[in-house]
Amino acid sequence: MPQKYKAVRGTADVLPYDSYKWQYVENKMIEVSRLFGFREIRVPVFEHTEVFTRSVGDTTDVVQKEMYTFDDKGGRSITLRPEFTAGVVRSVIEHGLTNEALPLKVCYIGACYRYEKPQAGRYREFHQYGVECIGAPAPSADAEVIALAKYLLESLDISDLRLELNSIGCPECRPKYQAALKEYFKSHEDKLCNTCLERLDRNPLRILDCKSEVCSGLKAQAPVVLDFLCDECKTHFEGVKRHLEAMNIKYVINPRIVRGLDYYTRTVFEFIAEDIGAQSTVCGGGRYDGLIEQMGGPSVPALGFAMGIERLLLVMESRKAAFPRPKPCEVYIAPIGERAAEYASKLCGLLRAEGFSAATDLAGRSVKAQMKYADKIGALYTLVLGDNELESKVAVLKDMKTGKQVEVNLPDGLITAVYDQTINSAMDDLTKSIEKMEGLFNINE
Numbered sequence: 001m002p003q004k005y006k007a008v009r010g011t012a013d014v015l016p017y018d019s020y021k022w023q024y025v026e027n028k029m030i031e032v033s034r035l036f037g038f039r040e041i042r043v044p045v046f047e048h049t050e051v052f053t054r055s056v057g058d059t060t061d062v063v064q065k066e067m068y069t070f071d072d073k074g075g076r077s078i079t080l081r082p083e084f085t086a087g088v089v090r091s092v093i094e095h096g097l098t099n100e101a102l103p104l105k106v107c108y109i110g111a112c113y114r115y116e117k118p119q120a121g122r123y124r125e126f127h128q129y130g131v132e133c134i135g136a137p138a139p140s141a142d143a144e145v146i147a148l149a150k151y152l153l154e155s156l157d158i159s160d161l162r163l164e165l166n167s168i169g170c171p172e173c174r175p176k177y178q179a180a181l182k183e184y185f186k187s188h189e190d191k192l193c194n195t196c197l198e199r200l201d202r203n204p205l206r207i208l209d210c211k212s213e214v215c216s217g218l219k220a221q222a223p224v225v226l227d228f229l230c231d232e233c234k235t236h237f238e239g240v241k242r243h244l245e246a247m248n249i250k251y252v253i254n255p256r257i258v259r260g261l262d263y264y265t266r267t268v269f270e271f272i273a274e275d276i277g278a279q280s281t282v283c284g285g286g287r288y289d290g291l292i293e294q295m296g297g298p299s300v301p302a303l304g305f306a307m308g309i310e311r312l313l314l315v316m317e318s319r320k321a322a323f324p325r326p327k328p329c330e331v332y333i334a335p336i337g338e339r340a341a342e343y344a345s346k347l348c349g350l351l352r353a354e355g356f357s358a359a360t361d362l363a364g365r366s367v368k369a370q371m372k373y374a375d376k377i378g379a380l381y382t383l384v385l386g387d388n389e390l391e392s393k394v395a396v397l398k399d400m401k402t403g404k405q406v407e408v409n410l411p412d413g414l415i416t417a418v419y420d421q422t423i424n425s426a427m428d429d430l431t432k433s434i435e436k437m438e439g440l441f442n443i444n445e
């Protein structure tokens, strides 16, 4: 008995009857990125492990618990990307892209891997769309990146996600906050989980991000980062808020957002959807002014965000958002016999060259079976071709929805074209006969 294989836990197949939703969303992402001047960057799915440990931070859940790390056959430690920012920054530094016109604006779409407990909206293989804006220190950049995310959400018909905003300060003011946090959590040491006990000395900010219930319960009374911001961070934050207001982008300040990755400075933000369960953050991002230098590049400020595509789709599905369906097969040509089959292949080619989606028999089936197939794939029109049709050069085009039938002239030249390749005249004849169908063949709308 052969083994029945199943997809690995936390991964999912996107099946042919669903992939158009992904294509629709991804096309919008590319289109909106272009409107805002972001060009696509493609980076490898795996990197040297250090790329992530140095940037994401070795006290984060992502690095401590969630990375798919393995030694390759050459003994190098390799990690499947848990996110894109680190790899993008590595690439930008490696190729000296900070020497180009700044800000450099890039976007990406692709799979990420985190060993998390799977649940609705949380997977081990998931997909992100994100942008990174490199070399943009002004508050207007923070607002612009947020505006892009907002614009995209609106163009996907989900305009009511809540934008939450915070500033987590800079290396200047953060140590004071960290000290206050440490003092607070030290007084509750007995209640912390083991991972957070470790974090207490090394990075108390991470305790705010802990997913365990005990530690989460302590968060409410913890000191708030906004009370510790230095003057520059305060001014920057005020600037971001003013820009958002000027663009009429509504936000709420949530001083509890710290984000789960270590590289952030100043602005952090999330877009939250209430109606998709516990994994409600659809988009998260912020500024990471120190990361490029920390990774061995020049001192260039940067910021960005990433959206989880699965979560985005969950929100769209839950709101019954419209996913425009791609056109099905427009004409199915059902040949009877070898000569008709050759003609059908040629006719398909001509129709495709005209932009119509055309299909014909690839399984040597009877006409009856072919018509069944045409019905199943949702073909709009069918055309049966037998010897009679080839002789008379007239065939019947059937509208599969209404059952209405119309006689069409088979392009004269086409029959010749099968043998002597005079495609152009065949094309003319075919186009003319399509025109003769008086709007019935209006599959181009």
Ligand code: HAM
Pocket: 082, 083, 084, 085, 114, 116, 121, 122, 123, 124, 125, 126, 127, 128, 130, 131, 132, 260, 261, 281, 282, 283, 284, 285, 286, 287, 303, 304, 305, 306, 307, 308, 309, 310, 311
């Ligand atoms: P992140 O918050 O870790 O940020 O992930 C961004 C988004 O990816 C989340 O808001 C969520 O929608 C999605 N996501 C994360 N983990 C999973 C999962 N296990 N299953 C499904 N979806 C998930 C980052 O990754 C940063 N690199 C964002 C960024 C870019 N910051 C600056 N530039």
